[in-house]
Amino acid sequence: MSEPEKNPGAIQSPLHQLIADLSDGIVLLDPDGRLRWANPAALEMHGVESLEELGPDVDAYRRRFELYYRNHHEVGEGRSPMERLLDGEAFEDVILEVRPGDPELPDRYHRVRGRTLSREGRPDALALVIEDITELMNAEERFERSFSANPAPALICHLDSQRFIRVNQGFLDMTGMEAEEILQRSIYEFDVFAHSPQRESAIQRLCAGRSIPQTEAVLHLGGRDDGSKCVIVAGQPIDVENAPCMLLTFTDLEPARQAQHALRQSETLFATVFQMSPVPTALVSADSLTLIEANAAFERDLIRRADTSEPPGLEDYSPFTPQTRKQLLKALEKASHVEEMEVHGVDDANNPTIYVLAAEAVEINHRACLLLTLVDISERKRYENQLSDAIETVMKDASWFTRTLVEKLANVRGAGNDAALSDQPALADLSARERDVLGLICEGLSDKRIASRLELAHSTVRNYVASLYQKLGVHSRGEAIVWARQRGFQGSSET
Structure with missing residues (x-):
């Protein structure tokens, strides 16, 4: 040469x-x-x-x-x-x-x-x-940067030696392991297919350099407190430095598993509270109000109609009449929840009962539902009506009542109704003469004495009293006195 x-x-x-x-x-x-x-x-x-x-x-x-x-x-x-x-x-x-x-x-x-x-x-x-090999090395360098920066957990296994030669930060973050604990270990020493139903098939595919479909597996993390981690692993053959390798990618199933566990705990807790609640409670579909489940209090306290079907529907219980159903659906068109809706039913002795119905929209197993609760207020209503009737009776002639007693009776009758006052007329809506007449009514004066005091005709006073009743929404002198006391009106001394 x-x-x-x-x-x-x-x-x-x-x-x-x-x-x-x-x-x-x-x-x-x-x-x-x-x-x-x-x-x-x-x-x-x-x-x-x-x-x-x-x-x-x-x-x-x-x-x-x-x-x-x-x-x-x-x-x-x-x-x-x-x-x-x-x-x-x-x-x-x-x-x-x-x-x-x-x-x-x-x-x-x-x-x-x-x-x-x-x-x-x-x-x-x-x-x-x-x-x-400049282009090859530049491509490998780009791959190395991409592999290291990729947040998706990944390993690279050298096929000839069946040992791991690359691990990215995403895998280290997922497992909490150090790179030295993984690199140069074989697929049998650090088994990424453990507990997979397709483990043998996955290892055969890896050895043959064929792609590995997604499969669930469990990574054993050595002596760490968490011990193991559920993952989905898949493999894709690649070349690294002209050597056949397998790129293994992982999806962490632990957050999903923990979420499912928390969901199961939440569902168990909900079911327990639902059944143990002393308040009649039922779960129905949001669209048709079909009864899905009812608790023991619902079955115990609500009376079924005689011709009920099996299993019973919501309409088979006495409070849920067609009118109640229509009223509830109409209210739900305006809001996702309903409060303080009064519904009527009967007890086992066929006596009328009154319930306060509340409904709240919930989602159960991806299905839109309503949670219904009913509180029996029959006794409270009877007590209120009896008290109101008693006050009404004594107020028919309040001339002999002391002012203090009238105020106390007014307070008793008006207890719990303060919120309703805002919907009624105020003192400012009355004319000066109407306030004069109302003040004298509160002092216990009759129409004749009011006419004498104000130097008016008896018929004129009667007209003022009728106008007051209409404006105040009352039907008697006693109710007018209660209305005035509820608003702190003390009589003609304030006019």
Whole structure:
């Protein structure tokens, strides 16, 4: 393979022509360290156009190009591929980052092999075979950055060794493990398919380099408090550094499992409270008011009609008449809840009963429902009516009552009704003469005495009293006195 010494880059034989056309770079060195020849591919890989720019010898080459390993450590003195060739060392697939001295030129990645060419048993030339893998390394670097930054938990398993060679931060965050606890462990030492119903199939697919469908598994986290974690794992074959690998991605099922557990606890608690509540409570569908479930108090306290079906519907219970149903649906058109709706039914002795019905919209198992509660206020209503009748009776002639007693009776009768006052007329709505008449009524004067006091005709006073009754919404002098006391009106002294 001798060449003219005046032009060592010249091609003199078909063999040299063949080498010159190779896509791989070829650099020939003499045993004394001089660079004898380089093909165009080798020159292009270094960003130069001639052998002189590449360097006349190994020392010049080292001065013009900085060499680094993949871990960014600089290649030490005497350890460059050319120097190793000169020392008689053959090597395969050494990956180097080559940085030209000219900052305008881009850095490149080379995969280098070294060969010694002999003639008649003696070294004749040293050959450096170079493959430009810059694009591949840049793609791998982009993949590494994307893999590390991806929040989705992931591992990379080397198929030949069946050991994990990459782990991203998402996986470490999900498991709480350190990278050293995972890297270089085999798929059997750190079993990512544990407890999966498709475990054997998944391992077979991994060994064969075939994609692995999603499957549920349990990761055992060593001696940590949480111990294990439920995940969904899937695999996709990829190449990393020209080696077949499997990219394993994970979905953490623990939040969903905890949410389901909390939901089951909540449903159990709701069911317990629902059944133990002393208040009659029922769950019905929101659209048709179909009875879904009723608690024990509902079954115990509400009377079913004689011709009820099995299982009973809501309309089979005495308070839920067609009128009540219509009233409830109409109220629900305006709001998602109903409060203080009075409904009527009967007890087991066929006596009338009064309930306060409340309804609240809820969602159970993705179904729109209503939670109904009923409170029996029959006794309270009877007491209020009896008290009102008693007060009404004594108020028919209040002339002998002291003012203090009238006020106390008014307060008793008006207890709990303060909220309703805002819907009734105020004192300011009365004329001055109407207030005069009302004040004298509160003092217990009859129509004749009021007429005498105000110097009005008896018929005129009667007209004022009738007008007062209409404005105040009352039907007797007693009710008028109560109305005035509820508003702090003290009589004619305030007029």
